[in-house]
Amino acid sequence: MHVSLSELEQEIIDLFVRMAGVLNLPRSVGELYGLLFISPQPLCINDCMQKLNISKGSTSQGLKILRSFGAVNTVYIPGDRRDFFEAETALRRIVSGFVSEQVRPHLENGKERMARLEQLVAGESPENREFCVERIEHLKNWQRRAGLLLPFAMNFIKPD
Amino acid sequence: MHVSLSELEQEIIDLFVRMAGVLNLPRSVGELYGLLFISPQPLCINDCMQKLNISKGSTSQGLKILRSFGAVNTVYIPGDRRDFFEAETALRRIVSGFVSEQVRPHLENGKERMARLEQLVAGESPENREFCVERIEHLKNWQRRAGLLLPFAMNFIKPD
DNA sequence: CGCTTTGTTCATTATATTTTGAACACTTTG
C-alpha cells in the first residue's frame, strides 16, 4: 500500500531528517519525528510505515528511540488496541531527555577518564611530564566549562 | 615502519576519538587531534601516519579537516621543507571555527527553509491550515532560540 | 634538467551503520 505525503509534509520531514543527521540519529528517526510533528492526529505504527514507506522494524525501532528521550508520547485511544503516537513539542523536555539519555553518559565517563589520565602521567619520561600535566589540566578545564554550560543552556530554554 | 604509542597517548587519543564521534567527524580526525594535543613538539604528516598507523591519504585529509576549522595550526620549521602541525588549544578558537564551518551553514539554510514552509502551508486543506501554521510558528521559535543561544554560549567560553 | 621528497586527490576497498522482513510473542475476539 502506498500513501503519498503533501509537499508541506515532505519539507518538514526533510528538515528533521537533517537534524537527525546532526545529532547522529538514523534517518528513519528524523522521518518519524517530522511526520508526527506535522500530523494533526496521533498516528499508529501502520500509519507511519505506510506514509513514510519504511519497514515495520524501522518504525518500531525508531519510535522506541524517540520515546527513549521523550520526543514522542504515546496516546491512548479508547476502544482501539493499537498504540498511537504524537510528537512532543516542548523543546525543553526533548532536549532534557536527549541530554540525560545520550549526552550525560559520555560526560560521566569523562570523569573516570581524567582520573586515569592523572595516573598514567606518572609513567611519562621526566622531560615530558610537565608538558603532559599542563595538557591534562587544560582538558580538565574544558570539562569543567562543559559542565557549567550545560545547565545554563538548559535554563535558556525556559518556557516550554 | 611501526612506532608505538605510550599508554598516556593512547588514552588521550581514545578520548578525542570519542569526541569526534559525537561531532560526526571521522575517527582518524579524532586520532590526529589527540596525537597532536599530547605531543610536545609539532609533528609532520609522516610522524602522524607512523604513530597512528593510518594511511597517508587519511592523514592528509584529516589534517585538512582539522585546519579547516582551526583545530590545528601549521608550524614553520626553518630548513625543513615538510609541513609541521600542532594542536590549537584555545577552545574558543576551535569552537568558533567549528561553528562557522560546520554549524552556521545549517542555520542559514534553515531560514530559507522556513520561508519555503510558509509558502507551502497555503496548499494545505483549510481544516489543517491552522494547525500547520501553529507548528511552523513553533519551529520558528526554536530557530530563534538557537540563534540567541549560540552567541551566548560562545561568550561563555571567554578566556581562551 | 632529472631525481628525490613531500603532500594531495580520488577510485577502489573495507568497515560501520541502517534497514528490512520473517519469526516470534502477546492480546483480543469470535
Add this chain to the structure above:
DNA sequence: CAAAGTGTTCAAAATATAATGAACAAAGCG
C-alpha cells in the same frame, strides 16, 4: 481455543561512510 491483529527482535541484506594506496602535482636540490 483458533484465528486475526499488533508490536518487537534480530540475523541478513542494503546502504552510507571512511580508509587505503597508487597516481599525480609541486617544489627543492644537485
